[in-house]
Amino acid sequence: MINKLCVIGIGLIGGSLARALKEAEYVGHVIAVGRNVAHLERAVELGVADSFDTSIANAVADADVIIVAVPVGAMKAVFTELSGSVKPDAVITDVGSVKGNVVCDARTALDDRLSCFVPGHPIAGTEKSGVEASFAELYQGQRVILTPLEETSAIATQTITKMWHIAGADVQSLSVEHHDEVLAATSHLPHALAYTLVDTLAQMHEHREIFQFAAGGFKDFTRIASSDPQMWHDICLNNRDALLDMLNRFSNDINKLTKAIEDEDSEFILKLFKRAKTARDQNC
Amino acid sequence: MINKLCVIGIGLIGGSLARALKEAEYVGHVIAVGRNVAHLERAVELGVADSFDTSIANAVADADVIIVAVPVGAMKAVFTELSGSVKPDAVITDVGSVKGNVVCDARTALDDRLSCFVPGHPIAGTEKSGVEASFAELYQGQRVILTPLEETSAIATQTITKMWHIAGADVQSLSVEHHDEVLAATSHLPHALAYTLVDTLAQMHEHREIFQFAAGGFKDFTRIASSDPQMWHDICLNNRDALLDMLNRFSNDINKLTKAIEDEDSEFILKLFKRAKTARDQNC
Secondary structure (H helix, E strand, C coil), rough: CCCEEEEEECCCHHHHHHHHHHHCEEEEEEECCCCCHHHHHHHHHHCCEEEEEHHHHHHCCCCEEEEEEHHHHHHHHHHHHHHHHCCCCCCEEECCCHHHHHHHHHHHHHHHHHHEEEEEEHHHCCCCCCCCHCCCCCCCCCEEEEEECCCCHHHHHHHHHHHHHHCCCCEEEHHCCCCCCHHHHHHHHHHHHHHHHHHHHHHHHHHHHHEEEEEEEEHHHHHHHHHCCCHHHHHHHHHHHHHHHHHHHHHHHHHHHHHHHHCHHHHHHHHHHHHHHHHHHCCC | EEEEEECCCCCCHHHHHHHHHHCCEEEEEEEECCCCHHHHHHHCCCCCCEEEEEHHHHHCCCCCCCCCCCCCCHHHHHHHHHCCCCCCCCEEECCCCHHHHHHHHHHHHHHHHHHHHEEEEECCCCCCCHHHHHCCEEEECCEEEECCCCCCHHHHHHHHHHHHHHHCEEEEECCCCHHHHHHHHHHHHHHHHHHHHHHHHHHCCCHHHHHHHCCCHHHHHHHHHHHHHHHHHHHHHHCCHCCCCCCHHHHHHHHHHHHHCCCHHHHHHHHHHHHHHHHHHHHH
């Protein structure tokens, strides 16, 4: 049971976690923190939070668990602001899609509170954003990756693991580096491709007509291009090296397919499509 | 009302059309044609067809409407086989995802029956294939593009338009060239990207683990990579020029994004993601 939970950045991710913990009666009080008062009021109206504050220092003062759910690029400022005000036994976690840079920021900003920090990443979400889009079942059966540091205390990791279990998630540990490589492949690269594809088409002057003939396959393929641009901008720059590695691998492979289509190399094309179909059918 | 409908290649697309027309009682008898007897027997068992034949010439002899629903690369042989046996007033259509090469094949193979041929393409489908995956509602509210030729008789076009209306589809006409350009953008390029992405990941030696951390966004993004490899091989080679043009446009754009990430060019990245989100939200 968490007596007081502080959610900094109460959107889809933080809001859905608060809802799940409330529904399970695993939390006494949820305080939401942010800069936009109308947004915070809406979180209280929706019953996602019990109260709100625009001051991080005030809000975290008596919180037992603090969730930092802001875009990755805004984490450092939040860590700096909260580090002087948290209770000694409070546990801090984040939900950032990148772990390397977030951990770097935490090392700089959290200082002697680093042992209370459990870096985390729920592998869940939709293309929607904002507290209005939050729902208690978001994490049911989904994975949460924790990347505890050498300095992270065992009890802090246990607290966050238990919290995610209560929210319905399956919790796994990875190293920071491995997390960032795996997510560059399965999430950051696909987002870069989806945004680019939609933009490529939108640049063609008859694009309204083009989109008009798009079927269900296109809609599924480009759904992630409706995701929050600022959030994904932050992710791309904060997982730069791993994402560039994946972009290079992909570009190499798409160039090979392009050449095979130019050369009408049936064998190459058919083999590639068959391998891909097998991999997807087996793994998804 | 169609007295006798002949479906050559009774899979997801041909099977769903037969089901829809039967449900609407718009067809008297459906005969399925193919090479695989077990598959044809299954179509009859499922009630999708009333009878079957492995000989195209026999099956088309007294058919009023003939649907050619085989992979694009197999169309020419089918046209050649049926051209000598169709009734003078029979109407022939196809469901190929590419129209340029199919029309070329029809011009060569259908000979003096060309006026009875209405090239068509239902913009519908799922990543599944085969008659087992067919369902009567597949075309409800979906688009069907017809690309009638100069030689196509008005009555043949009317017959096929009416048939698709009965199946629940919204029918539109495009020129052959325009169809192939638009579909290269919204369908053929996304398939090439999805197959390549899955294959890029599958080549990484820890790929089982990579796929394990894939979330809903990845599953949606790669769904089309579960499509039939032979069918998509045929489409890529039969719409080669338009697809190569789109692959080049996309590669240019993904290279620009890659460079912007290398250079940490925030403005470029954010603008691109915002444009893409706006285009997708407005058009899908």
